[in-house]
Amino acid sequence: MIGIAPQEWKTDLPEFCEKTRDFYAGKMDKGSYKGFSGRYGSYAQKGGAASMLRLRMPGGRLTKEKLKFIAEMVEQYHVDKAHFTTCQAVQLHDLDKDSVCDIMEKAVDVGIITKGGGGDFPRNVMCSPLSGVEIGEYFDVLPYAEAVSDYLLKNARTNLSEVVSKERKGAKRAALRYRRLAERETEQGVLTLAEIELETGRHHQIRVQTSHAGVPIWGDKKYNKGLPKRGKTEIALWSYRLEGIHPDTKQPFSFTAKPEGEPFSLFSEELTEL
Numbered sequence: 497m498i499g500i501a502p503q504e505w506k507t508d509l510p511e512f513c514e515k516t517r518d519f520y521a522g523k524m525d526k527g528s529y530k531g532f533s534g535r536y537g538s539y540a541q542k543g544g545a546a547s548m549l550r551l552r553m554p555g556g557r558l559t560k561e562k563l564k565f566i567a568e569m570v571e572q573y574h575v576d577k578a579h580f581t582t583c584q585a586v587q588l589h590d591l592d593k594d595s596v597c598d599i600m601e602k603a604v605d606v607g608i609i610t611k612g613g614g615g616d617f618p619r620n621v622m623c624s625p626l627s628g629v630e631i632g633e634y635f636d637v638l639p640y641a642e643a644v645s646d647y648l649l650k651n652a653r654t655n656l657s658e659v660v661s662k663e664r665k666g667a668k669r670a671a672l673r674y675r676r677l678a679e680r681e682t683e684q685g686v687l688t689l690a691e692i693e694l695e696t697g698r699h700h701q702i703r704v705q706t707s708h709a710g711v712p713i714w715g716d717k718k719y720n721k722g723l724p725k726r727g728k729t730e731i732a733l734w735s736y737r738l739e740g741i742h743p744d745t746k747q748p749f750s751f752t753a754k755p756e757g758e759p760f761s762l763f764s765e766e767l768t769e770l
Contacts, residue, residue: 506604508611512536513597516547520593537613538596541589547596549588550613551603554621555641556584560686561710565606569599583620585613607710639673639693650699656718657700659708671695672705678766682759687714689763691770702733714759732759736770 512533519529519540526544533539537550551566566586570578577589588599600610613620623641624630647667649660660667677689688711692702703719706712712720714732734755742749754767 506601508536509597509601512538512600513593516593516597519544534614535611536600537610538600539614546590546592549591549596549599549610550581551586551588551608551610552613552620553584553586553608555623555638556625558586561606562608565603565608569602573599584622585620605710636675639675648698648701648704657698657704659704668698669696670698670701670705672702678763680762682762687759687762689760689766703731730757734760 515524515529515532516538518524519526519533526540529540533547537552539548540546541548551562553562566578566588569575569588573588573591573595575588575590579587579589581587591599603610621641623637624633627633627638627641628636647660647662647664648657648670649664649667650657662669672692672694674690674692677691679689680687694701698704700719703713703716707716707719712722714720715729716731716733717729734753736754737750737752739748739750741747752770754770760767
């Protein structure tokens with residue numbers, strides 16, 4: 497699965513909005529518009545008087561933050577009809593040309609990308625909502641459904657990396673797998689304890705990809721824009737297990753060091769089970 501950089505996706509939106517206005521102004525026929533708008537996750541409804549927008553939920557995971565966003569959009573834009581699809585997406589119906597563009601752009605800020613929601617795209621990666629706790633399952637498929645793969649580009653001047661398109665010169669594939677272990681409500685919001693396994697090793701990879709996915713790491717002043725720039729805060733990123741083959745003895749080795757201190761102390765019960 498190739499990740500879509502939110503900012504690059506936002507630069508594509510003006511073209512969608514322009515063609516959507518042309519369609520509703522009668523300058524574009526329905527067939528041509530359908531072939532264009534589908535890849536953005538939107539279609540004109542029957543009669544061509546309103547639009548549908550499909551919000552993709554990879555792995556069928558609808559977080560509290562995403563659900564809150566959808567509820568706010570439903571209220572703000574007076575959406576009377578919405579439903580969950582068989583592809584584990586959320587569809588909003590009867591949107592006018594301005595509403596569909598507004599919601600599509602605002603969704604990016606909460607980690608919802610509509611691109612690929614229609615047309616000749618994979619649409620979504622699905623799995624059972626009970627994955628990991630379902631009786632009789634052979635193994636938990638969620639980490640595989642939520643496997644993240646992006647292309648990263650390092651800016652040597654700023655010492656920062658960013659998610660870019662596959663075609664960008666100098667871009668390198670970056671892949672990881674993650675598994676949610678627990679959540680805690682705090683004054684700063686919801687904190688999630690996650691186990692991450694790297695498939696590749698890129699510059700600031702975990703920090704960049706989690707930020708890109710809309711769940712930046714606590715204490716990361718480089719990639720977590722919600723944090724104040726001043727004040728001492730330790731980044732909540734801990735390498736707790738290192739495994740490999742010794743280059744000389746060719747024997748396998750494994751080292752572990754369980755996380756400690758803030759904010760890991762909030763998850764002391766879960767960490768004892770690692």
